[in-house]
Amino acid sequence: MSKVLASVNGKSITENDLDFLLSTIPPQQAAAYSSPEAKQGLLEELIAHELFYFEALDNNIEEDETFKKELELTKEKLIKSYSISSYLMKAEVTEEDAQAFYDENPQNFKENQQYSASHILVDTKEEHDEVLEAINAGGSFEDLAQEHSKCPSNAKGGDLGYFAKGQMVKEFDDALETMDINEIKGDVKTTYGFHIIKLTDKKPESTLAYGDVRDKIKSYLLQGKQNDMFVDKVESLKEKYKVEYTK
Template sequence: MSKTLATVNGKTITDADIDVLLSTLPPQQAATYSSPEARKNILEELIAHELFYFDAQDNNLEEDEGFQKELEIAKEKLMKSYQIGSLLRKVTISDEATENFYNESPENFQEQPQFSAKHILVATKEEHDDLMKQLDEGADFSELAKNHSTCPSKDRGGDLGTFAKGQMVKEFDDALETMEVGETRGDVKTTYGYHIVQLTDKTGGRTIPYEEVKDKIKQYLLTNEQNELFVNKVAELKSKYPVLYMD
């Protein structure tokens, strides 16, 4: 049960009233009001609002012409938003529909693989072949990269770090996809030159489980169906109420 913090002319203000007010603020802003002193300041603000409310009643504000105009505008806005909300709330998405969407579009739930790799980049096939021969004879990959690669990664022994599929040129990605971790492969030709690639790690490339994405799928389907319902309802209402476009 919410704790009563104050009464104003018999009207109760509780802890819950403060929480409701804070819930309307962005999370970062609301967090600044977590201290007892800050909540006390909010309480004083709520008290002030109630005082003005009772003062407005005593001064017959409801009969004021300006207030009546503002009230009509507010009423119109509320009716619009409430009517739209009532329409959209009719849309529900079943677990069956969500699961069907997942099963029928598996391509949407493939996690891109992540690669970790090193490479040596040279301009000519002759340089490439010479370096491949040295690697076959037991030369250290990182040392060769430092001494011969034209890529800035040579300063890290050719280490490119970790990256997702699609971040490198297609020929590079294609080679990595068919390689085993620890494998070194040459003859990877791109517009940059000749690459010798060493795959040091590979993760991902899995199908994301249904349980991880079902909430997102349901929200996606809900939004789509609500949009379709809204558009169709507007078309229906346009046939009922005249709409004139002015040039």
């Protein structure tokens, strides 16, 4: 049984009530409510709501005409929402459905060739030639990137991490296509300036394993089934209940 934190006019407010309120707060904001003081503030908010609730009952709010209209509208919206969600919950995607979709659509699960590279980006050909000469003389690529490159990757010694083929500008991508791992290539000019590129790894095109995409496939298929169910149900209900369009 959930611990009672407070009571208002005999009605208990429990830890479950507080946890539910916390669950409605966006994750990026929820961390701010982890301290005992912040949780006490939320408890006070729950208490305030209950106080207003009991005062409203004492003032016979249920007899208020505006409240009655609002209540009826809320009830109607809830019935619609609950009816639709309850019906769509009947949709099911089996393991066999997901596996069949994976097997029949291999093109959907291809990963492009991946590169891992570092680069040094400078504005002028003169600076490019000076840096390349320093590299060829045995200078550290990473140190020279930190010193000369105008790309934010300079903080990591020019490291761009892994990226897919086609993700970079064409001239950069074309250069990578002809390079071997650990090769350094200069004279790569793009709209950004002059690049000196070091290819650190290359991964061939691959197919994602079924286990890695299983949940996404099931979610995709479930959405499709629910959409079809919704459309079919609406059409059948139109035959049951009269629908008239006005111009």
